Amino acid sequence: MSPNVRSKQRVTDYGEVFTPKPIVNAMLDLVKEETERIDSRFLEPACGTGNFLIEILNRKLRVVESRYAKSQVEYERYAILAVSSIYGIDILEDNAEECRRRLFAVFDEAYTRLFKKKTKAQCRETVRYILKKNIVHGDALTLKTMGENSQPIVFPEWSLVSGSLLKRRDFAFHELFLSPGERVPSLFESEEPAVSDLGENVFIPEPVKEYPPVHFLEVAHAYDE
Template structure:
């Protein structure tokens, strides 16, 4: 903890206001929402959004807590499914490209480390790993939260990963724009679901295949 680095350079602080949150403070803040993360009903599916992800310290801490709760509260047979839904519940935007890459890598590393520790198969060729990569790529975006644009200037889009009723391993992916989420939260509009992004219902560990309804 003593060598924890809170800034990368004074230039980045001046240019972007970049200062990282200490790990101790991250844990204290997450303690305030422990029911949503670990103990309450439907904790796996409770969504979290980080508008300035940095190198992913909040994201990793959120996932770690969720995965530990999955391990405590569920039977081993459903750990792969529940761990993917836990990962699918975490969203973020990060402005700086190097931080964005670091945040994605850290989140994926935490996911893989969990399965390695509990003895699960999560090699790079498994559906579990490939779907984890897809979820991280779709949920952790390089862009600007204030403008709602990604690093290519396009409107940021996310997806809800809805469980299918009575089929716990199945997911229905529904794309939406970040701007519409922000406007909906402010009571100005409803979510905008682009019709061209209609995905087929599939197993959560098959989302990397991205099968469309018109395929």
């Protein structure tokens, strides 16, 4: 069986075929500059075990290392920002879980290699927490989570403010899918003026919840959920 297929049954039931690394890199090279922007947000709506997201994170972390490796706190801050810019949805729970594990392993390998015994448990906890929120077991077609208590998918937007503070705003995923000309992309695209290219008024999605900024190393324990 192909290494890009887990089972024929999963292909039949879910169309599950994993994209090989050479194709992943060739596709990402089409938007190379964006993959090397630390804060550029990416969403993979059928992320599988994370082949695309893994390579995006690798590229971002190489940029973080090239700029901030001499300062541990700066590296931690911007590595967390890089992780927080990556989002995924998968209809299969085991895929979502494996995607989170693989993304964490990419971060942890780079972090440990650079700072060895100086690494911080709090930094790892922040990364695990963000990945738990950003990689969702859900259906990108219905825009809802999977399981008995299915709910509309909500994604957090993370942004650095005032140096070491991380700001979180939660957005309902379906709010980001209004028709062209009726919205300003908020979570997954750069900010734009609240008018279209034709000068028409557009809809700006509002967060469903907004949180006060917290230190980036305190994120894992900052919210009552």
